[in-house]
Amino acid sequence: MSPSTPALLPVLIAGAGPVGLFEALLLTQLGIPVRIIDRELAISPYSRALGLHCRTMEILQFTGIIDSFLDKGKPMTNVSYYRNSRLVGSLPVIQAPEQSRFSTGMFLEQAKTSEILLTKLKELGVEVEYGWELLDTKVVDGRDGEEEYVETAIRRALVGGQVVKGGEDKDYETQVVRSKYLVACDGGRSTVRHKINIAFPGRSLAQKILMWDGHFRIGVEDSDLTPGEDFDKTLRDLTIEHFQSVVNATASPAKFKVTSTAWLTCFKLNERRADHFVHKNRIFLAGDAAHIHSPSGGQGMNTGLQDAHNLAWKLGYVLNGLAKPEVLLPTYEERGAMADRAIRVSSQIMARNRAQGVLADVKMYLLDVKYEKNIVNRSHETQPEPAAEHKVGIRAKDGILLPFYSTTTTTSSSSATLSANTKDKKDPQPTLRLHSLFTGVARFHILVFTSDQLTIDAKEISTLLDRHVTQWRSKWPYGSTLQDGYADKDLFKVHVIASPPSSASSAASNTALLEMSRREVGKGKVYIDSDGRSHKEYGFAATKGQGGITVVRPDSHIGFRVHGVQEQSWKDVDAYFSSILVIQTEQTF
Ligand SMILES: Cc1cc2nc3c(=O)[nH]c(=O)nc-3n(C[C@H](O)[C@H](O)[C@H](O)COP(=O)(O)OP(=O)(O)OC[C@H]3O[C@@H](n4cnc5c(N)ncnc54)[C@H](O)[C@@H]3O)c2cc1C
16 A cells, blocks of 8 residues: 555444444444445434344353343243244253253344443443445455455435435435444345445345334234335334234234234245345445344344354454454354254244254254354364264364362372262352353363363373463464453463363372462363263363364354364464464554
8 A cells, every 4th residue: 555545444333233243333332443334324223133142142151241222131041932823842942951051042123232342342432333324335356465345335414414315315425434344234135235235136025014002012923915015105004903803813812902012014025135244355244234034933133143143253264363354254154054954943833834953943043053064174184083973163162160179278299188979068169150260252162071081180280281372372362452352462372171080190290280270260260060961062082082172263263173182282283273373473453
């Protein structure tokens, strides 16, 4: 870039629905300057997405903002489906507490979700630029060795110098924004998607759905559909009385009496997903801009927020000079499989075939998220493929761990007795969740499952761990502007998960264990997997096993796993990181 050329904006975000707001928040947490525009003048007031799935709540926890949502939401306990006046399925949306801190999803209207995200963004000093509409965009080749960039035309309507909604008889202020990247979060009718000619194949269904939100939500199919009817007029003329009559015909035993409404709407169903989510490695589609489907199963916004999370750390790494764009950014296409699945599940629910079976699928869907293999989800080259539930790409599972503690106060190696057995204790040690270790927006977490190896080899394991992690820290220092709310700047956090030690531990092992138990969180601190469940969930034997290392990506999916905790396994982990990360060059903004 010549000295006279103004620096490019790192990221422009088009659309400040929940997905755009979350993307802006995550990138800002990572120290990336963003602009976020929306053609409306404020957040949409409608309830639309009524809830947050457990998986979305996990993500909000990892990114440090869950408390505001917990304050405002209500636990989601039940969803019922009726057909021809008969209850055909009822879904208790609660799952086993050991699977996730969030045993149930949460009811919280989309407007409130957006409001929380907007407030958090403002706290970090970023204002949404309301009233700005994206008109056109394209990727421009860099000339004379300059890098390519995205050129976007935007405008806002003014009357008497005041920003107003667009339309006829307005003056417009226009701007051309040049940015390194553009994230299109501009909804189902995405202007960006049209302008860059990304196809949006799928189908439009004939069904007309009425949806009422009050103290709870009722969605009902209105079979009284006139061919060729003016849908916008139908929407304008929709009354509570008409809605009541359709409800009576569909779910009469439930005896709903509709007297008022927070939101009454009518919509037709579309099931579509963009051919590509990544355009020339510069423009990315997220949320409804990338996929739309029926609200059944409540997946639209949830899937979109998960898109934003997947993309943010990758952009963060690239813009901070920690990863090559051509290596990391194309992997955002992995979200396509999740979009396909959201469409498939919502379609099955709408079709009401095998209702009970479908509902079971939905229950699984809440946490069962997984990606296909690619450069960030890498199988081990020589070790056999694990069972499906342990493969790379899956969501890193939660579990219950115990802190390691010494039953004596002495630090002497020979007399220190380490234990995690709380059975015979009056004051059992507090447990902790494995997921509580996953702090930070853009960190890799390395889980070292030692099986019962620590009993014999604690010293060797801790020496290996320290040597490799020290090397990595100097090779890939945390980008100085990657600020995710944590004081230290570690790119890697290492957690050791051990089976309970046996009385056969050697004095040397005991000393090493004691030292590891006193470490700071993420620096090789050791925890106890008392019933072996976490080892099992991650595919390693809890006893008489060789253990193994699992690398958890910043968005808490499994990136790599290797059996064994000896030198070669650490080298394999090093090779995984080396294929993704570059020796830090410089920030590119
Ligand atoms: C009736 C109904 C019920 C639903 N229920 C659920 C549910 O229970 N659970 C669930 O997860 N999802 C649900 N959804 C889906 C959910 O509302 C969407 O998936 C969600 O809003 C997608 O968020 P988004 O940020 O991608 O897009 P949007 O919320 O559509 O936001 C897009 C933003 O981009 C702006 N924009 C558009 N074009 C431009 C432009 N050219 N320039 C600048 N700005 C632009 C718009 O003004 C808007 O603010 C429901 C949807 C409907 C309609």
